[in-house]
Amino acid sequence: MANTLEDGVPPPTPSEARYIKVQKSPEFQDLRSRYRRWVIPVTVVSLLWYFLYVGLAAYATDFMGTKLFGNINVGLVMGLLQFVTTFGVTYAYIRYAARVLDPRSARIREEMEAEGLL
Amino acid sequence: MIGLAAAPEQVGNTWLNLAIFGAFVAVTLVFVIRASKTNKSAGDMYTAGAAFTGRQNGIAISGDYLSAASFLGIAGAIALTGYDGFLYSIGFLVAWLVALLLVAELLRNTGRYTMADVLAFRMREGPVRTAAATSTLAVSFFYLLAQMAGAGGLVALLMNINDRTGQSLVIAAVGALMITYVLIGGMKGTTYVQIIKAVLLISGAALMTVWVLLNYGMNFSDLLGDGAAAGALLEPGAKYGLTNTTKIDFISLALALVLGTAGLPHILMRFYTVPTAKEARRSVVWAIWLIGLFYLFTLTLGYGAAAMVGPDKIAAAPGAANSAAPLLAYELGGTLLLGVISAVAFATILAVVAGLTITASASFAHDIYASVIHKGNAPPGAEVRVARIAAIVVGIVAILGGIAANGQNIAFLVALAFAVAASANLPTILYSLFWKRFNTRGCLWSIYGGLIITIGLITFSPAVSGNETAMFPNGDWAWFPLSNPGIISIPASFLLGYLGTVTSKEHLENKAAEMEVRSLTGAGAEGTALEH
Numbered sequence: 071m072a073n074t075l076e077d078g079v080p081p082p083t084p085s086e087a088r089y090i091k092v093q094k095s096p097e098f099q100d101l102r103s104r105y106r107r108w109v110i111p112v113t114v115v116s117l118l119w120y121f122l123y124v125g126l127a128a129y130a131t132d133f134m135g136t137k138l139f140g141n142i143n144v145g146l147v148m149g150l151l152q153f154v155t156t157f158g159v160t161y162a163y164i165r166y167a168a169r170v171l172d173p174r175s176a177r178i179r180e181e182m183e184a185e186g187l188l
Numbered sequence: 189m190i191g192l193a194a195a196p197e198q199v200g201n202t203w204l205n206l207a208i209f210g211a212f213v214a215v216t217l218v219f220v221i222r223a224s225k226t227n228k229s230a231g232d233m234y235t236a237g238a239a240f241t242g243r244q245n246g247i248a249i250s251g252d253y254l255s256a257a258s259f260l261g262i263a264g265a266i267a268l269t270g271y272d273g274f275l276y277s278i279g280f281l282v283a284w285l286v287a288l289l290l291v292a293e294l295l296r297n298t299g300r301y302t303m304a305d306v307l308a309f310r311m312r313e314g315p316v317r318t319a320a321a322t323s324t325l326a327v328s329f330f331y332l333l334a335q336m337a338g339a340g341g342l343v344a345l346l347m348n349i350n351d352r353t354g355q356s357l358v359i360a361a362v363g364a365l366m367i368t369y370v371l372i373g374g375m376k377g378t379t380y381v382q383i384i385k386a387v388l389l390i391s392g393a394a395l396m397t398v399w400v401l402l403n404y405g406m407n408f409s410d411l412l413g414d415g416a417a418a419g420a421l422l423e424p425g426a427k428y429g430l431t432n433t434t435k436i437d438f439i440s441l442a443l444a445l446v447l448g449t450a451g452l453p454h455i456l457m458r459f460y461t462v463p464t465a466k467e468a469r470r471s472v473v474w475a476i477w478l479i480g481l482f483y484l485f486t487l488t489l490g491y492g493a494a495a496m497v498g499p500d501k502i503a504a505a506p507g508a509a510n511s512a513a514p515l516l517a518y519e520l521g522g523t524l525l526l527g528v529i530s531a532v533a534f535a536t537i538l539a540v541v542a543g544l545t546i547t548a549s550a551s552f553a554h555d556i557y558a559s560v561i562h563k564g565n566a567p568p569g570a571e572v573r574v575a576r577i578a579a580i581v582v583g584i585v586a587i588l589g590g591i592a593a594n595g596q597n598i599a600f601l602v603a604l605a606f607a608v609a610a611s612a613n614l615p616t617i618l619y620s621l622f623w624k625r626f627n628t629r630g631c632l633w634s635i636y637g638g639l640i641i642t643i644g645l646i647t648f649s650p651a652v653s654g655n656e657t658a659m660f661p662n663g664d665w666a667w668f669p670l671s672n673p674g675i676i677s678i679p680a681s682f683l684l685g686y687l688g689t690v691t692s693k694e695h696l697e698n699k700a701a702e703m704e705v706r707s708l709t710g711a712g713a714e715g716t717a718l719e720h
Binding site for chain 1: 288710
């Protein structure tokens with residue numbers, strides 16, 4: 071998804087051109103796609119999972135009220151699972167960001183500094 | 189919701205409650221006055237010089253976020269309706285994933301003080317800053333009303349002040365105290381207040397949770413059984429499952445809760461109080477652990493209040509549902525615990541109100557005064573002076589609004605703030621961070637469109653007129669069936685943002701490239717933060 075010159079886009083100023091050059095570099099494209107390919111699907115799935123829960127709470131109250139053990143029912147377990155998945159996604163993201171995103175973004179930033187871009 | 193007419197049953201000791209609250213005020217004032225020594229520049233005033241650590245900021249975020257609606261409102265909703273109250277907690281928590289994954293870090297890297305900074309990065313500064321400041325002020329206003337209305341109800345219970353004048357005086361006193369905090373301490377002082385409050389609130393809730401469970405031999409299932417026997421349902425449906433309309437209303441609410449958080453201006457502003465995007469991420473992670481933990485406690489507190497106090501007694505108390513947590517504290521630990529928990533609840537309102545006031549005043553001084561009126565060339569020191577005056581004005585408006593809204597349903601007012609945030613703010617933030625074509629017209633259509641549609645639909649909703657629980661029970665102009673407009677207003681705002689953009693010839697892709705590089709690498713941003 072390189073930023074090609076499209077209809078109506080004015081020619082960049084020198085300062086913009088330097089950023090466009092960084093943006094088009096393979097290192098930046100790699101960082102960007104690793105970021106987006108992780109956060110967008112995970113956000114979408116988390117929200118779908120949340121709305122599945124909300125939908126069940128609204129339209130399947132009998133199912134949600136099914137007792138599993140003692141007074142603990144499906145609805146309570148599903149609700150607590152929302153906590154578990156939220157905590158899980160948070161933990162997975164900080165691991166991924168530290169391992170994959172941070173080193174790459176630091177490298178690009180250092181290169182930009184070395185080239186006197188900042 | 190807050191029944192002033194209900195038979196006043198005094199619980200606890202007014203003087204003890206006041207003394208504990210006074211101690212909280214004294215301790216926080218010491219921190220605020222110490223913070224005032226470094227409260228000179230606009231950066232100090234708005235973002236404490238971006239000098240907080242991720243952990244400090246994360247605790248402060250949870251302090252900012254866990255409002256009276258979270259503590260008193262959710263515990264009360266669970267105690268009175270059971271499972272349906274729990275649904276609020278889940279929406280409020282899952283919402284943080286949007287903030288963590290899509291917003292916090294990118295926003296930290298592209299802005300400096302306010303939400304408008306991010307939009308003004310590439311769009312025409314005057315109109316977008318005016319629009320962003322308008323929606324920031326609108327969200328802050330509704331959120332402030334909710335908190336101040338909550339203060340009134342709490343006063344009724346804790347100080348046995350049942351006449352409207354007395355409650356109004358206490359609301360004014362709370363407001364005056366909050367203005368003092370903001371004026372003296374700026375963002376740094378306010379952040380300390382939030383940290384202290386968060387620690388007190390979460391430990392208070394933890395203490396009560398363990399206490400309730402000990403009463404049940406640590407058997408959560410037995411507690412649920414007793415709660416259910418008292419009337420708090422274990423399955424969803426008591427509040428939202430009545431008809432098809434209430435079900436859709438509930439889904440609409442769920443949408444606003446989950447998308448509103450990452451558009452709340454006072455939360456967004458907190459991402460600027462840390463030096464780097466990495467610290468912003470760390471803040472959100474801390475906030476998620478603490479907020480999640482707290483909502484788990486409210487589940488026990490809600491069913492505990494139903495089982496040990498009883499829904500009938502709660503509903504009859506002054507403050508109604510909002511009194512569930514304080515009454516449970518009284519049941520567990522008598523006068524002393526009630527005093528502590530009440531002071532914590534007051535501190536909660538105070539801290540949230542201070543956070544909102546600083547956001548609203550920063551948005552006015554930075555976006556409208558310095559950037560739009562003076563085009564970035566305000567005389568030295570003038571922006572901070574304007575921010576202080578704005579804080580006083582916002583405080584006074586909050587006091588008057590709080591007095592007028594005393595007795596209104598807190599949860600409804602907060603849901604309203606979330607609906608405006610999710611409709612007017614979140615679409616523009618996401619578009620400007622993720623869509624290079626997005627431009628000024630798209631931004632304006634989305635913000636103003638989202639704002640007008642949300643407030644318009646609410647005005648014509650059953651929450652405002654047409655039935656006896658409405659804001660104006662004697663009038664009837666409700667033609668929109670839902671109390672929560674999110675299911676219409678949020679998609680509409682996204683659509684307007686898209687349509688406005690593609691019908692405009694303005695192309696900002698070059699500037700978007702710079703923004704994208706900065707947002708993902710932090711280039712430029714970290715240097716800026718170190719200037720102070």
